[in-house]
Amino acid sequence: MAPEIAPRTATVELTFSPLPVHVRTARLVATAVARRGGVEETLLDEVRLAVGEACSRAVEAHQQQCPAEPVRVELRDGADRFEVVVTDRVPNDDPAAGGTPEVSPDLAELNGNLNLGFAVIAGLADDVNISSTPSGVEITMSWPAKKD
Amino acid sequence: MDLKVSDYTTDDDLTVINVEGEIDVYTAPKLREKLIDLVNKGKYHLLVDMEKVEFLDSTGLGVLVGGLKRVRAHDGSLELVCTQERILKIFRITGLTKVFGIFDSVDDARENRKKQK
Structure with missing residues (x-):
């Protein structure tokens, strides 16, 4: 008997402790899944950078509010889109706001205190949605993907 | 890849900082420390070479x-x-091309510096 055909939409999930060193891992995994999912080579740099920005923001938020909680990344290999969802567990965190008073001067400077991360995400992702909920912030980004 | 940062000062008092690798949330503090260290040593004219x-x-x-x-x-x-x-x-995305002078080479940057003097 032939094996069942795998569904066309696959999801790879990644959770990691909110440490800066793990953001690189998330970038690498996202790029690999995007390539496999049919995202054009010319867009892979954009995926890598946008995912890194979203994960960096989540790591920063977790380090301030809930360092024991992991950051979650979902990579959805859809029929014609590759979608990435980065979720943090920091309730009612307004991602569009400027630096919060709790941010240490060092961290504020590292981030430029300018919300450059969101400018980069908005400039790179083909489609972006940012939602702040009582349980945390969810950044959804997607790019076109071609299936052979 | 880790970040490698080194520097040298030219005879026209320009400090060139060679940066090699990935600059991200994990490695950026190393570059930040280098910039702070140079300023603390009185190096106020810096050129960051990002070619690598x-x-x-x-x-x-x-x-x-x-x-x-x-x-x-x-x-x-x-x-x-x-x-x-x-x-x-x-x-370009962040509008910082208007904030930083960006040159094709160290020689170009030095030439521009001479013209401005």
Whole structure:
């Protein structure tokens, strides 16, 4: 008997402790899944950078509010889109706001205190949605993907 | 890949900082420390050579902006050498091409500096 055909939409999930060193891992995994999912080579740099920005923001938020909680990344290999969802567990965190008073001067400077991360995400992702909920912030980004 | 940062000072008092590798939320503190260290040593005219930078995110941009603020407090300058399109794109997206002088080579930056004197 032939094996069942795998569904066309696959999801790879990644959770990691909110440490800066793990953001690189998330970038690498996202790029690999995007390539496999049919995202054009010319867009892979954009995926890598946008995912890194979203994960960096989540790591920063977790380090301030809930360092024991992991950051979650979902990579959805859809029929014609590759979608990435980065979720943090920091309730009612307004991602569009400027630096919060709790941010240490060092961290504020590292981030430029300018919300450059969101400018980069908005400039790179083909489609972006940012939602702040009582349980945390969810950044959804997607790019076109071609299936052979 | 880790970040490698080294520097040398030219005879026209320009400190060139060679950066190699990925500048992200994990490695950016190393570049930040280098910039702070140079300013503390009285080096106020800095040129960051980014030709061997493989990845740059907003954390790295923030460090460069922080460095620019520091040297400007001493009437100094912080300029960049970068010809890589994927890195330049990040500067364009964030509007920072209007903030930093960006040159094709160290020689070009030095030539421009001589003209301004």
